[in-house]
Amino acid sequence: MIMRNKILRNLGANTFSQIVNLAIQLLSVPLFLHFWPMAKYGEWLILSTIPTYIALSDIGFATVAANQMTMLGVNEQQAKANNIYQSAWIFVSIICLILFCVCIPVALNVDLTAALNIKHTSEPEAKMAVIALLCYATLNLQFNVFSAAFRAANRYAYSTYISGFARLFEWLATALFLFMGATIAELAIGMCATRLVATLYYYHRSRAAANWLRLGFSGASVKELRKLAAPAVAFMAFPVGLSLGIQGATLAIGIALGPAAVVMFSACRTFTRALVQLATTLNQSIWPEASRLFGLNDISSLKSMHQKASSAIFWMSCAIAISSALLGGYVIEIWTKGAIVADTPTLLLLILAAFINVNWQTSWVVLMATNRHSKISLYFVASSALTLAGIALITPRLGLSSAALVIAIAELPLLYLTIHQTLALLDDSWHNHIKHAFAIPFKLGKNA
Secondary structure, eight states, X not given: OHHHHHHHHHHHHHHHHHHHHHHHHHHHHHHHHXXXXXXXXXXXXXXXXXXXXXXXXXXXXXXXXXXXXXXXXXXXXXXXXXXXXXXXXXXXXXXXHHHHHXXXXXXXXXXXXXXXXXXXXXXXXXXXXXXXXXHHHHHHHHHHHHHHXXXXXXXHHHHHHHHHHHHHHHHHHHHHHHHTTOOHHHHHHHHHHHHHHHHHHHHHHHHHHOTTOOOSSTTOOHHHHHHHHHHHHHHHHHHHHHHIIIIIHHHHHHHHHOHHHHHHHHHHHHHHHHHHHHHHHHHHHHHHHHHHHHHTTOHHHHHHHHHHHHHHHHHHHHHHHHHHHHHHHHHHHHHTTXXXXXXXXXXXXXXXXXXXXXHHHHXXXXXHHTTOOHHHHHHHHHHHHHHHHHHHHHHHHHOHHHHHHHHHHHHHHHHHHHHHHHHHHTTOOHHHHHHHHTSOOSOOOOOO
16 A cells, blocks of 8 residues: 555656646747747747756766665665765756866857858857856756755655656746747747756755755765666667657658658657656656665566556556557647648557557566666667667658557567566566466555
């Protein structure tokens, strides 16, 4: 009952976070276009990609540190957890300093408007916006480190709610700045100021949640960073693989079949990725509990949670995949106001790919939460690279649906390898796992 309640709280927090993200995505485009012309908004989108790329620069240290701190925290090894916290914070802070030392001189000395093909924003304004967005991105890196404190204190749901409200607060501030007639630079500065307030508040609440964690230098060590280095670098393989699999596939299809095929493929894939996002909401909810149970060496409870979560994902994905197969074409046509008529074989194969993907994602979360993901990260990058190569070779000859077929086939070895590695970690068998995966999950867990 205790573990079930924790997972339900985490699920509620993740659902709220997903709703906030979806609302922001849906409302941002009409909001910006109401106050700015299309060209100005396009230039803002180009400049605002900076935080996305800088977000990758901590090389996964905040996430793997949070996992390790959670496993130490449940064993009352607070001093060791604090050493990891300080080491991760110093590492990320050094990254922030390097970014400032490198990116600010580049921004001041490079002709940004020419380099980025920006025609409606002045050079001084573009430079100011880039520097403000750089500050915004480094604040996000610090924000991620502070989230590790909540994980270590077993307050994941609380931190997720705060993070969701911070994004909502930031978006509402953005709407206010636009209403007041902000330029691109002024909006970037306003976003940076808003994120600073949110980060300071987040840090304040993290101190209250885990008052035994302190920022500083006394507990930091190169030794701790070396221990985290391998899983942190392995963690980075997943965004790299996703970039190859999504942006790379889009580029390959565009080269082979042209822009119209890209639009068709992107619409179908965006629709089928909704299944993946739903599964992610549930799987992210068990992540903190997986770290905690592994830290307690309670493999039996962790195995039970893995079985029940796998079962829940299996039945949920069956229902959504069947519904998507039956109604997907109509939904895409309504969604795009008739501009796109989905290619049925492509849509069905992408639904199949999403179905396979979500059914290995739960096992992947267990590996990630316990910092045992190094092997599967290599498999994932290799699979993404081979998928991209397959699409580039086959699509020009066999058409758009062949790209979807390659993506679906590439998910099969990942399904086997991820589950196999997780079962070995949990001392479970394929027979037992399949038996529980096909069982209808009436309960989410037992006392832990």
